[in-house]
Amino acid sequence: MSLFGKYSQEESIFKNEIALDPNFTPRGPIExxxxENKYIANCIKPLLQxxxxxxxxxxxxxxxxxTLACIKVKEELEETEDEVSVFYINLWKKNTSHKIILELCEQIDYKFTQNKSSDELLQIIEQKINQNSAVFIxxxxDKAESIELLYSIIEDIYRKTIILITNDKNWIYKLDPRLKSRLMPDSLEFRPYSQQEIKQILKSRMQLAFHTGAVSEDSIDEIAKKSFQTSDIRTALFLLREAALLAESESLKKISKAHTQKAIEKLSEFKRPAQLDKDEEEILSIVNQNNDKTTAEIFDIYKTKSNSDKSKRTFLRKINNLEKANMIKLEEVQGIQGRSYKITKLSDF
Ligand SMILES: Nc1ncnc2c1ncn2[C@@H]1O[C@H](COP(=O)(O)OP(=O)(O)OP(=O)(O)O)[C@@H](O)[C@H]1O
Ligand SMILES: [Mg+2]
Known part of the structure; x- marks a missing residue:
């Protein structure tokens, strides 16, 4: 085969590689x-009446x-209900009121947005949406620069359900109390999947992505275990695809344990920030050995271990760096001495 020769359908390990893309939406109910899906549906049901x-x-x-659960709700409503319009907007991408308004215009198919102010556009949107009921997802x-637009939606759209999705459990407490009291939302937690559940989800994806027998039970177990540590199904999809590409580059149609191992090593390189300094390395190793302790407890161990005067401020800055690099997770807890954070490792580095 030439350097860039393509694999034919028969040669490829994949039946449908797209099924491993994180943005791929599997058909049917979500395992x-x-x-959770029923809970979301119950919030929306009054709109149907x-x-x-x-x-x-x-x-x-x-x-x-x-996101997947909400996209499913959107798909189902669009298939079965003419009376309810559904708007899905990612506020990381559309992070200001004006950008959200333009996106809503796009979704209601209103094209004459030029030279119109946000207020004018908002009126047009409200008129159109108020002919029906609406779900806003x-x-x-929490990534939006401003969510002032929510006030208008709450006040001026008559029949609606507003669904806000966030990673940050405490985000609701940070909202303006006036907004909170108008919104009065229910809250629904998506707990992390168990290792067994991840394995089952993977198996379903594999049936779409690979020909039968391409992935051994050992490899699935290994990948499910690794993904369980990060609680993120994307990790599993990444590892499966990487391992498969490694097998394919050797013209093999079965993923071996070695391919899986290599893919896992690649994940660590990819997730690890370019460089951790000496203190960050040390803190990370302490967290690895003392999972689920609070910042104050980890700071005490760190101070004793390094046997020197370490400043708490510098320590907290390092903790922040590790969180940003996705190596640890911080969860707010209420202790005897006030608010503190529990530190959980996200992976073995
Ligand atoms: N139960 C499931 N069955 C099949 N695939 C799933 C399931 N749960 C998650 N996934 C897949 O895992 C990936 C991540 O899911 P999703 O994007 O919904 O996560 P999220 O909770 O919105 O994450 P984030 O907070 O990072 O946005 C997607 O590719 C999604 O299709
Ligand atoms: Mg999401």
């Missing part, structure tokens, strides 16, 4: 999220199916 719906905040770690809601 292990039936209750032309009554006002319930608002909802959905929270949970990354890669636990929050605002994903990555």
């Amino acid at each position: 292990f999220r039936e209750n 032309r009554r006002n719906g319930k608002n909802l905040i959905i929270f949970g770690q990354q890669g636990v199916g929050k 605002f994903d990555e809601a």
Whole structure:
């Protein structure tokens, strides 16, 4: 085969590589999220009787199916209900009121947006949407620069359900109290999947992505275990695809344990920031040995271990760096000495 020769359909290990893309939406009901989907549907149901719906905040770690569950609800409503319009907007991408308004215009198919102010456009949107009931799904809601637009939606759209999706469990507490009291949302947590559940989800994806027998039980177990540590199904999809590409580059049609191992090593390189300094390395190793302790407890161990005067401020800065690099997770807890954070490792580095 030439350097860039393509694999023919018969040569490729993949039946449908797209099925491993994180943005791929599998058909049918979502496994292990039936209750969550029912909960979301119940918030929306009053709209079908032309009554006002319930608002909802959905929270949970990354890669636990929050977006997927909402996309499914959107698809189902669009298939079965003409009376309810559904708007899905990712507020990380559309992070200001004006960008959200333009996106809503696009979704209601209104094209004459030039030379019109946000207020004018908003009036047009409201008129159109108020002919029906509406579900607004605002994903990555905590990433928006401003969510003032929510006031207008709450006040001026008559029959709606607003769904806000976030990773940050405490985001609701940070909202302006006036907004909170108008929104009055229910809240729904998406808990992380168990290792067994991840394995089952993977198996379903594999049936779409690979020909039979391409992945051994050992490899699935290894990948499910690794993904369980990050709680993120995207990790599993990444590892499966990487391992398969490695096998394919050797013209093999079966993923071996070695391919899986190599893919896992690649994941660590990819997730690890370019360089951790000496203190960050040390803190990470302490966290690895003392999972689920609070920042104060880890700081005490760190101080004793390094046997020197370490400043708490510098320590907290390092902790922040590690969180940003996705190596640890911080969860707010209320202790005797006030608010503190529990530190959980996200992976073995
Ligand atoms: N129960 C499931 N069955 C099949 N695939 C799933 C399931 N849960 C999650 N996935 C897949 O895992 C990936 C991550 O899911 P999703 O994007 O919904 O996560 P999320 O909770 O929205 O994460 P984030 O907070 O990072 O946005 C997607 O590719 C999704 O299709
Ligand atoms: Mg998401």
